[in-house]
Amino acid sequence: MAEITYVRGDATAPLGKGVKLIVHVCNDLGGWGRGFVLALSRRRPEPEAAYRRWHRERAGNDFALGAVQFVRVDPYLWVGNMIGQRGIRTGSKGVPVRYEAIDTALGAVALKAAELGASVHMPRIGCGLAGGSWARIEPLIERRLTAAGLPVTVYDHG
Template identity: 40%
Template sequence: MEEDIKFGNSLLYYKCDNIEFLKGYGQLYTEFDDGVATRQINIIKNDMYCSSSLHDWNEDIGFLLYDGHIDSLDVSDSVPITRLDFEKKWQEGIVANKSPINYLKGDASLPLEEHTLIIHVVNILGKWGKGFVLSLSKQFPIAKNDYVKWSKDKETFGLGEVQFVCVDQQKATFVANMLAQHGVRKNDKDRTTYIDYDVLRLCLRKVARFALKNRLSIQMPKIGSGLAGGDWREIEKIINEELIYYKIKCTVFEL
């Protein structure tokens, strides 16, 4: 899923074949990112539950994701496994546990809850002036200010990069400026597709890791389908493959 991103040794995977749950014993598979539990597979009585949220609860198991750092967890009864081993089991589990994109009417710049990552697409030209960004910068001026500063850094400002901006530290609210757009629509008759789908996919992979590690839900407008000229059906498919796959809570706002 993430062949274009190099994580080094930040990701670790463990399997325990005899873990005690609330109502019996079962298997446990856990992914850790820099020591933080980001995804977990719980198996009991031939039932499988996949989770990447601290809010997920099951009466037979308890909470479905470990809330803590690997340093405070006893893994002596667990064995290291490969990422491939974990992904095979995860793919098997999400067939029955997949959560769809949540669609709502409204303004995506208004956080639904705390611990939220607002994501949107920005262009490589350093221009911030139309569409969703107007509402976003009204709510969180720092999102625009940081993007404009970033656009002047030619070493880091490039397609496929994502700028994560903390806009409310107390409520753990972040904005992701995703560089996946070549240009901007010139006028109402301009039908050019400025969004780069492959680059958007790369950006969303980085967004997924950030959201998992920081335990954030995600909300967005219909990214890439407005001034960027993209096909929402194609973009929705990418969102499903790169965000929903990880069971990250995703809300798309439609005006």
């Protein structure tokens, strides 16, 4: 079984050799404008354009909680836009994070990473604006990704 490697750095510029897959959590409203996605868009415009198109055309595609959109940004780098957040605000239904949706999305990430022979890179998904708990997210990553032998690097900005 692989392990999660924690590093200080920028998840938009993943470390290591070979094919890399950056994954992050998006909301189900089509909003892209705060948090990790701003850093991602500064470096790579393609994931934002693809996400906005995916949301705009959602009547005819799989855009929903738990879905993942994979966007190739160069020959050795992909981005996975995971829908793991209901809305954008904490309210009567609690924080926006949806652990079940992240779990489902990570299952799709595991299949894609295995298909590509890719390592997986991410910030602490679901724990920023989505309001989630790393103590609940980390076991999902271990069950879906590292248990499948996939190398995972988690980046703490710093």
